[in-house]
Amino acid sequence: MLARFLVWALFLLVVWRAIRGLLAGIVQGVSTPPPSPRVPPEKGELMARDPVCGTFVLPSRAVSLTDRTGTHHFCSDTCRQKYGSR
Numbered sequence: 450m451l452a453r454f455l456v457w458a459l460f461l462l463v464v465w466r467a468i469r470g471l472l473a474g475i476v477q478g479v480s481t482p483p484p485s486p487r488v489p490p491e492k493g494e495l496m497a498r499d500p501v502c503g504t505f506v507l508p509s510r511a512v513s514l515t516d517r518t519g520t521h522h523f524c525s526d527t528c529r530q531k532y533g534s535r
């Protein structure tokens with residue numbers, strides 16, 4: 450009699466745990482927002498070096514100047530002017 454009761458208790462405990470785990474999984478799935486795709490800015494864009502002060506800048510955000518030797522990127526208009534006045 451006691452053995453049967455214990456088996457039942459154990460069985461109910463296992464079932465209860467399974468249900469609770471299932472419910473927790475459902476609640477977690479609902480409350481957790483879907484992962485938004487993270488898009489890193491300027492993906493794969495190479496940094497360019499300011500030839501005047503040596504600062505590394507992003508070409509898309511830098512002040513650029515194209516002369517006979519190629520395109521140069523500067524951190525600011527001041528550096529561009531310094532480079533041009535040399």
Ligand SMILES: [Zn+2]
Pocket residue numbers: 499501502503504523524525528
């Ligand atoms: Zn600079």
